[in-house]
Amino acid sequence: xxxxxxxxxxxxxxxxxxxxxxxxxxxYFGAKVNPDKKPFCVVMPPPNITGxxxxxxxxxxxxxxxxxxxxxxxxxEALWVPGTDHASIATEAKIVEKMRxxxxxxxxxxxxxxxxxxxxWKKQYGGRIVEQLKKLGSSCDWSRERFTMDEGCSEAxxxxxxxxxxxxxxxxxxxxxxxxxxxxxxISNAEVDYEDQAGAFWHLRYPFEDGTGYVExxxxxxxxxxxxxAVAVNPKDERYKDIIGKxxxxxxxxxxxxxxxxxxxxxDFGTGVVKITPAxxxxxxxxxxxxxxxxxxxxxxxxxxxxxxxxYAGMDRFEARKAIVKDLEEGGxxxxxxxxxxxxGTCYRCGTxxxxxxxxxxxxxxxxxxxxxxxxxxxxxxxxxPERFDKNYFNWMExxxxxxxxxxxxxxxxxxxxxxxxxxxxxxxxxNSAVCPKCGKPMRQDPDTLDTWFSSALWPFSTLGWPKxxxxxxxxxxxxxxxxxxxxxxxxxxxxxxxxxxxxxxPPFDTVLIHGLVRDSQGRKMSKSxxxxxxxxxxxxxxxxxxxxFALVTGNAPGNDQRFQQDKIDMGRNFSNxxxxxxxxxxxxxxxxxxxxxxxxxxFTLEDKWILNKLNNLISEASSNIENYDYGVALSKxxxxxxxxxxxxxxxxxxxxxxxxxxxxxxxxxxLLNKVLGISMQMLHPFMPFVTEEVYRNLxxxxxxxxxxxxxxxxxxxxxxxxxxxxxxxxxxxxxxSIRNIRSEMGVAPSRKAHIIVVTENDNIxxxxxxxxxxxxxxxxxxxxxxxxxxxGIPATAVACVFAGGEVYIPLxxxxxxxxxxxRLAKEKENLQKEIDRVNGKLSNExxxxxxxxxxxxxxxxxxxxxxxxxxxxxxxxxxxxxEQ
RNA sequence: GGGUGGUUAGCUCAGCUGGUUAGAGUACUUGCUUGACAUGCAAGGGGUCGUUGGUUCGAGCCCAAUACUACCCACCA
Numbered sequence: 001x002x003x004x005x006x007x008x009x010x011x012x013x014x015x016x017x018x019x020x021x022x023x024x025x026x027x028y029f030g031a032k033v034n035p036d037k038k039p040f041c042v043v044m045p046p047p048n049i050t051g052x053x054x055x056x057x058x059x060x061x062x063x064x065x066x067x068x069x070x071x072x073x074x075x076x077e078a079l080w081v082p083g084t085d086h087a088s089i090a091t092e093a094k095i096v097e098k099m100r101x102x103x104x105x106x107x108x109x110x111x112x113x114x115x116x117x118x119x120x121w122k123k124q125y126g127g128r129i130v131e132q133l134k135k136l137g138s139s140c141d142w143s144r145e146r147f148t149m150d151e152g153c154s155e156a157x158x159x160x161x162x163x164x165x166x167x168x169x170x171x172x173x174x175x176x177x178x179x180x181x182x183x184x185x186x187i188s189n190a191e192v193d194y195e196d197q198a199g200a201f202w203h204l205r206y207p208f209e210d211g212t213g214y215v216e217x218x219x220x221x222x223x224x225x226x227x228x229x230a231v232a233v234n235p236k237d238e239r240y241k242d243i244i245g246k247x248x249x250x251x252x253x254x255x256x257x258x259x260x261x262x263x264x265x266x267x268d269f270g271t272g273v274v275k276i277t278p279a280x281x282x283x284x285x286x287x288x289x290x291x292x293x294x295x296x297x298x299x300x301x302x303x304x305x306x307x308x309x310x311x312y313a314g315m316d317r318f319e320a321r322k323a324i325v326k327d328l329e330e331g332g333x334x335x336x337x338x339x340x341x342x343x344x345g346t347c348y349r350c351g352t353x354x355x356x357x358x359x360x361x362x363x364x365x366x367x368x369x370x371x372x373x374x375x376x377x378x379x380x381x382x383x384x385x386p387e388r389f390d391k392n393y394f395n396w397m398e399x400x401x402x403x404x405x406x407x408x409x410x411x412x413x414x415x416x417x418x419x420x421x422x423x424x425x426x427x428x429x430x431x432n433s434a435v436c437p438k439c440g441k442p443m444r445q446d447p448d449t450l451d452t453w454f455s456s457a458l459w460p461f462s463t464l465g466w467p468k469x470x471x472x473x474x475x476x477x478x479x480x481x482x483x484x485x486x487x488x489x490x491x492x493x494x495x496x497x498x499x500x501x502x503x504x505x506x507p508p509f510d511t512v513l514i515h516g517l518v519r520d521s522q523g524r525k526m527s528k529s530x531x532x533x534x535x536x537x538x539x540x541x542x543x544x545x546x547x548x549x550f551a552l553v554t555g556n557a558p559g560n561d562q563r564f565q566q567d568k569i570d571m572g573r574n575f576s577n578x579x580x581x582x583x584x585x586x587x588x589x590x591x592x593x594x595x596x597x598x599x600x601x602x603x604f605t606l607e608d609k610w611i612l613n614k615l616n617n618l619i620s621e622a623s624s625n626i627e628n629y630d631y632g633v634a635l636s637k638x639x640x641x642x643x644x645x646x647x648x649x650x651x652x653x654x655x656x657x658x659x660x661x662x663x664x665x666x667x668x669x670x671x672l673l674n675k676v677l678g679i680s681m682q683m684l685h686p687f688m689p690f691v692t693e694e695v696y697r698n699l700x701x702x703x704x705x706x707x708x709x710x711x712x713x714x715x716x717x718x719x720x721x722x723x724x725x726x727x728x729x730x731x732x733x734x735x736x737x738s739i740r741n742i743r744s745e746m747g748v749a750p751s752r753k754a755h756i757i758v759v760t761e762n763d764n765i766x767x768x769x770x771x772x773x774x775x776x777x778x779x780x781x782x783x784x785x786x787x788x789x790x791x792x793g794i795p796a797t798a799v800a801c802v803f804a805g806g807e808v809y810i811p812l813x814x815x816x817x818x819x820x821x822x823x824r825l826a827k828e829k830e831n832l833q834k835e836i837d838r839v840n841g842k843l844s845n846e847x848x849x850x851x852x853x854x855x856x857x858x859x860x861x862x863x864x865x866x867x868x869x870x871x872x873x874x875x876x877x878x879x880x881x882x883x884e885q
Numbered sequence: 886g887g888g889u890g891g892u893u894a895g896c897u898c899a900g901c902u903g904g905u906u907a908g909a910g911u912a913c914u915u916g917c918u919u920g921a922c923a924u925g926c927a928a929g930g931g932g933u934c935g936u937u938g939g940u941u942c943g944a945g946c947c948c949a950a951u952a953c954u955a956c957c958c959a960c961c962a
Binding site for chain 1: 888921924926955
């Protein structure tokens, strides 16, 4: 028996790891430079080494795996490059946190020892997420796995830094930057999350130096008063014309500060007077530059007031706020406090309120670099899917600021800049040490590291060997599709686009496929704090990776968020089970010595031709859906085909041929059952790789590949195009559905088989019913049938159902309840009347007939004829039954 | 303040360039130990497609306005 050794149900926990390691051992995931094939390349967004696989990763990697498996089957040399990201801030924070538990600080350990710990961490946890990705079924070329801090990537980072520096695109300067007092580092604009917070507006008075009164102003951050070095008004503001240039005495501090005029001030907002704190506000910093104001930093790294203000020294900024407000009030400087909501910048890693702060940092000049990257999208060299996300991209890129790339962290790429403490000379070099070219003394390397995204920006080419001029680079670059979430466009996509254009003269990919967020069943973001996250690994353990992938892809459209529900996992698991059972049934009915070489295609029956035509349509439609990245749509079409067409109809119909060992078309049925299921498995494989492989291997298929993974993607088979047969078959199916419907409504027990009479004037239809007798018997509990051209001799108590081209009568004898049947017929008549009225209305509309395309008019006419015929049939029936009463 | 998406059955979502009686899954009701599968099979009920106008022979789809909702961007002290 072919079913020997085949388990009762598919067990993902057993099959998935076995198949995965087999695929890996056989090298199916690998890709190499191969001039005989077209390249297709995807680089994986490298997950953080600190990370654990979450639903976002699961979705992102499932989509990539679908894409890469599809392309591989389509005959491309398909490379999926995996790797991990060092994630400087996140990783360093975790290590520092762990050290804190041991009572240690970074400084206690020193840089070298700290980095040793960090590398240990990487060794311990960096592999964890990789193993988790494998559980998903990801078919990456693991032999090419990379890490953003490995030798090659580090080389690339240095090269880029030096190149930019030499071109004047990287500079070092004192600017106001976003400082995280918790992570103790600068962060870039992109790393700041703004959130609306309830705050207050403190109205203050600053007295004039000459004792002639005071100006009134309002602030949301009274503690920054300590660093005020001016007060600004708008030069056009008539109210304050006379005070420009006068001096004020800063309350609590006693510093003399000028009133300056600057267009930045909005006349209509507040009192029209703004206190200027250049060291702690980006706008004030700009004002300060224009008016040559002193920049006074009043806070330490961890946002405490400095020793310069003894009364508040050591206080946290929010503590200091309270103290200062109290002192202002006592000093009579506080006029009033009103509630006020405002946008507060927070650190995207730790959520701490950002402190804008003047500091010496490294920057990349972005404006020029952004231009070719913008151009690449404008000209369509790179396109976003869905298209609307290019607006998002342009929005960011066209208004881009210089990128602060230095971080006061140890874990990362140390900036390759060296300083001479003697003469102040700066050297930027790849060497590990430098000697001052001016005074010959050893130089000190900048202690800071680079923003993580600086190295990830190079990912599409650093992973292919750059800066070396490798064969891989020539063959696989530019890569093809980048798959990532919309939340990562500014962080990563934009920077890769910039880097690719700058260093490779080509944007790094032709398509950016954007997906949305995976939310919980109530539509909320999955987050640790809410505790509403679903662990993909638990889902895999319970229901298998195929079920998880099914759940993630079902109903997923590019760029859209989706809800994740247990239902979908169950559907996936049920579907696997359905496939498995279909396979078992097929094999159960295939002898060991089948000779498919003896199959005679001229013996294909109506249902054979129907399923083949359906299959052809599926191949062409699903393929084009996949090409368009509509994976959700493609999957549902494939599922519908397998479940409805193949299982619910074709298998059921085929049963009579299989069970009758003498049936002349039995071999053809066996052949097609295997073939059609096999092709369906191939199309389903990118979505559900494991169960499809297992089923494919068990089926009886000629010229079968060793693995479904490396089989050829199915194409439309021209000799199996049977549109007419498909139409005929649907007529039969309609009739079957009608019979079932009536039996169910009349409450006829399934065990009670009925002899039916088909009335039709059309000989083709009549013979179709006769030929389909066997499956009418099976599918509609029919015990036999007659055909005739008119209604003569049909007992009045027969129940009729009408279909296009005729009627089917089911004589049910005394089982029939005439009143009930009349009621049913009346309802049907009413429905038909409505439709006829609608169609008549359309066709009698002059405008419609003269303007609508002929095709549409003809369709309406056909409908009209059909409905009229059916209507007449129903009327006759009613008359007959009434007669009987 | 600017921008983007969503609003279709109780729930989750499809609906391609406007053209059958607006679909699916789930939930619900009913009937089935039908020789693969109860993780299943069959039948059924359920929607004025957010609102209001407009274009058109014809609008869930296109246009305008509006409401609600989610998100992104922005220096208003």
